[in-house]
Amino acid sequence: GQQLNQSPQSMFIQEGEDVSMNCTSSSIFNTWLWYKQDPGEGPVLLIALYKAGELTSNGRLTAQFGITRKDSFLNISASIPSDVGIYFCAGQLSTGGFKTIFGAGTRLFVKA
């Protein structure tokens, strides 16, 4: 079946550093979504991407929908302690009303 390869699995960074994570797949996706999960909570949507090549920002977060439609990346600039959590990418296929594939997540640790 379809799979998303999300990397890195975890990151330990210093406050103020920039962060980059990405997802790749052998499948073409119609939509890419990036979620953040705080400890003990459900995932919350950060950014949604709907077109190949699309670059979208949400505050210090920037995400891009790859031209090939098989990848996406998320950047966080000037990280702060509250950025700690698990970041998930998710791809939605062009067929099948609810076919959403999630990456395994990137655990981000930020040291003040």
Add this chain to the structure above:
Amino acid sequence: NAGVTQTPKFQVLKTGQSMTLQCAQDMNHEYMSWYRQDPGMGLRLIHYSVGAGITDQGEVPNGYNVSRSTTEDFPLRLLSAAPSQTSVYFCASRKSGSSGNTIYFGEGSWLTVV
């Protein structure tokens, strides 16, 4: 602003027991689903529904049943709990159609089977 509501938040079961995880959404979303989250494996789809009266299997359906008698509710039933079902369960919903791709998650249900 209820969104997606799951209960219970925490549950401990003995092997072989049955239970139901409740899920309700007040956004009039057509699509609802259940995921389980295990370390290093992301979110895996258990069952989903595209509307009242319609359900289908996801990636890991074995050992679970669902029903969708109303648009608002989508309970997940564990028929005979096994230790392998120890996990965090998330209910999610979204609107149908290409313009409603955003998935909204509940806060999660932590289940331990001993």
